[in-house]
Amino acid sequence: MLRSSLVLLVLAFTASANAKDFDYDYFQLTYGNVEFDDINVDGDGFGLSGSYALNEDFHVFAGYEAAGLDFGIDATTLGAGLGWHTTLSPVVDLVASISYQYVELDAPGFGSVDDNGLGLGLGLRYAATDLLELDAGISHVDLGDGGSDTGFGVGGLYSFTDAFELGLSASWSDESTSFTVAGRFYFGR
Template sequence: MKDHTFTKRTAPLAAALFLFAGAHTQAAPNSAVSYDYAGVEYVEQDLDDYDCNQDGLSAYGSMTINGPWFAVAEVTDVSGNKGCGSSTLAAGGGYHTPLNSQWDLYGTLSVERTDPDNGSSDTGLVAAAGARGWLLQRLEGKAELAHHTAFDDTTSLNLGANYWFVPSLAATLDTSFSDEGNAIEVGARLNF
């Protein structure tokens, strides 16, 4: 049975992340999309190297610091078959610049720590670069390459879409593909 100690420890952190993001309401100037948001997603992962299928929840957020600079954070807790499962905490910062009136280019650098339910923990960096913008009036898209140095170095292609019911609430769909496996996430996001 999975030990939920990490979830109990990180629930207050996730709540603080949502409150912190909610306290900041200033939009970044000249940005095609918002960098002030918080979200929750259901995560389904298949890890080929470990013959592992796992699922769980992820809470994440972003907040403008100053102009084009922003902070990011994410907490993920998953469990699965054959003793699979892990808890991951990541935090860092990024910079964005307009590509045109509808799209932004951005880059982020984060520190990521993963604690597997079985096995040794590891900490590493995540460097990511991508583009976010509007595919249709209410449909936002994202394409990103991210390199993770924890455990065995790996690079993933991350694709996502957000459908905005109203300017502050969206349904989200994210996918990730790497040499270690793939993931799909569905959830909701709030802009502040």
């Protein structure tokens, strides 16, 4: 039960979208809340992530999240990978990613378990206006011993300045639901 929660935790805190002109050079701070329905455990935590465009088609990304769950359980996730993006229209980008994922859970009285594996993602970014971006996507995580899970997510980012956006996102999988607030800071603008 604890190991299958590793997959869900990675899916629950997966980051979302971007903004006008679909800039892939940013870092962001997040606060998220996750609820695991089948095991009646929930919690919240903070994260730090970033992305850097290698060229017009590819970007690298990495992220770290730390969450405190019910019953004193501490969860840590790390991920890093390569993303590909292409323009479908002047206001829509298709984004695909592959990543390495690492998850660790530390439960009082039970010790610590960790696992690692592969993450895949596919999504759309839509510039609804010059100030508002919406996104939707599907992600799949396959951890070695922890199993695999597929999740769906939606989100939005509102641009307050050229370099700062505030975002909200939600994601769902078979066993969890999460909500995240993000502050995104662009560099090089």
